[in-house]
Amino acid sequence: MTRLLSKDDVLALLDPDAVIEAVSGAFASYSRGATDTPLRASVTAPGGTGVILAMPCAIHDPAITGTKIVSVFPGNPGRGLPTVASVYVLTDPVTGMPLAVMDGSALTAARTAAGSAVATRHLARPDAHTVGIFGTGVQARAHVEMISRVRSLSRVFVSGRTIEKAEAFAKWVTSKFGLEASATASDITATADIIACCTTSSVAVIESARPGAHVNAVGAFTPETRELGTDLISRAQVYLDTRSGALSEAGDLLIPMHEGRFHPDRIVGEIGDVINGKSPGRPGLPDGAVTVYKSVGAAFLDAATARLILDRAEANGTGATFAFM
Template sequence: MGRARAPTPRWLDPRGLAADRPHPGHQPVAARRLLAGPGEAREAQRAAAAQGPSVRGGSSHRGRTQRSRRRARRAPVPSLQQGSRILHQRSTAVGRDDLPLRDRGGSRRSDRWRAGRDAARTHWRRAGVHAAAAAAARFSATVPHPAGRRRPLRRASIALLLTRGDLARLLDYSSVIDAVGAAFAAYSSGRTQTPLRVGVEPPGAEGVLLAMPCAVAEPRSLGAKIVSVFRGNAVRGLPTVNSIYVLSDYETGAPLVIMDGGYLTAVRTAAGSAVATRELARADARTLGVFGTGVQARFHVETIRRVRALTRVLVSGTSADKAHEFAEWVTAATGLAAEPAAPQATSAADIVAACTTSATPVVLAEHVRDGAHVNAVGAFTPTTRELPSQLVARARVFVDTRAGALSEAGDLLLAIQDGQFTLSSVVGEVGEVLLGALPGRIDPRQVTIYKSVGAAFLDAVTARLAFEKAGEKATGTVYEFDAE
């Protein structure tokens, strides 16, 4: 008797699927098959069938012959999908747009037989079921079986899975910056629904689970991010922060894509700072001072250098080794001159990016020069801050959203408690500057601050961009949730 193989822990599988037993719904096929037009989809299915044997037993030649005879006797099946681009375009033959596909491209035999029979009956009786089926599908209802059978013909429930690597290949920084800028303007003009994040703290556990839903009217984006922050995970060898994002169809609410939330958060946060820098920093700003050496710090270098012609980067970290390693990465990745620096020198840069998890100020107010612009994105609770009250008091302050900043931004709320700042001192939102409703920098010697605590509409538009790019570049993995 052989030695039993130790099962692979499910939590170690980076795709969220059990490595030792893949879920039957997991279909490692290219996104092009999911998003292609009807004609392209048919060609893709024929090619897939030619490359390997059928998933069903028996003679493949006999099966093809029988299927051809049955198709010749059937009337076309009206499509049940009118509003869902994905499901409508997964068809493999004319008249069978509503049938879910197997891994090799074949439709479910029983559903196919019943659908063909019932479609023929409907055709002969001249019954107009097309509009009724489309209306039922629009409200995510079960489409009744025309013959009154107990088992209904249900819509397939599928989505695209995008990993961190997929997002890195799909999302170029300039496109994300443009999308985020449009989202800022949409929010400030009232074209989004963005409630404050909702959180729960599990009793007996040191952590919080957050939900951030949002709907954006243009570009049409609907989705939600689920984020968990468990600080005890470090001793377990697990990430402190985990998140996923679910983008849904704007018309039906059906899931379109599920993606890694960590990369999404990092790139859209840095893109927000880049938009603020583009609108608020002096045109001749050349040096960037970065506090922090983590993921956010790296993304800020990448995005800010795309809106200002940087020549030098200064970095301050929690240790000299981390700062030195980060500076080496900057030079290798961007070609910019970079060096570790003391907080005094980093605070004196033309543009400052505070990207830390510190609960106390890291930027030194007395060293921030006139005309500087400061982005503060690390602190997102009422009791933590990266900026001292003296700096907030002397600056022209802009935020991502008033509602979020004035309820969660410790950089501002603690300055108010210190008596050096007031709510009315917040000039406005970056979106209002983009819309021309407010001026940005009005004096070259003025210090400007962009304070962000995170906004769900930035996630939504970035996720939408990733979904569109996935279709163009055939990236991702299709997953069928209702697979048996």
């Protein structure tokens, strides 16, 4: 039988702490070479209205296989639809039969933010307590949730496309987490200990960060787009979700490389390397170092999170089951 899980089902099954640990384990597996994670394949929709991505993955230990299909259609908000939609198909690693078909949007938001939380755990200063969020969408909300699990936060600064969206986000933060939060047009980068860039911007939204700050950048995922300015990248200690993905798709790195301002030798390592003890985390860096975690998305994070969701669904009977064949 195949289990069908809606977005509401997935949201109800997501436990932030469990997702963070599942993602941490997946990072470690990838950096040990214990996954088969090809670069995502993509096609452009007729008329150039959007792009469709396929992200297959196999994790060897524990054995997990699955594929995520993602569509990114920028014109959808004008149709009353989300820009991004996705579905995840988790398959039996022995037979290849579909074990579950689940909403991929909530899964993606959770695993992406959990990846940033894992990076923050290892790269932010232990006393970091203020967060600057660029963006006011689903990813921004998930980042506040996940980062709050790895650092004791006291204040959140928010920057959005409009002051109204930023103010609404700040009210949500205060209501949900009891944290002081404010929408601000001032320079968040001068005050925030931790920064999360969760935007759809195609140009840099920040050019610098205060000494000792940690920056998570997850919004840009094509060679032509970026959220981080060249000056920041050229001076920071740079970490990645995957080296192969970032050096193929991350405009945050590729644009400074084309400018002659950044070289791959400057990359400290993948987050999995830090977890496995092969690359230094915050304790091994110079005082005042600015760290950057750049993520373009990794299929092994989806697979690990999907398996966690299905395990919890089976345990409490969430979702509907049907005979796929």
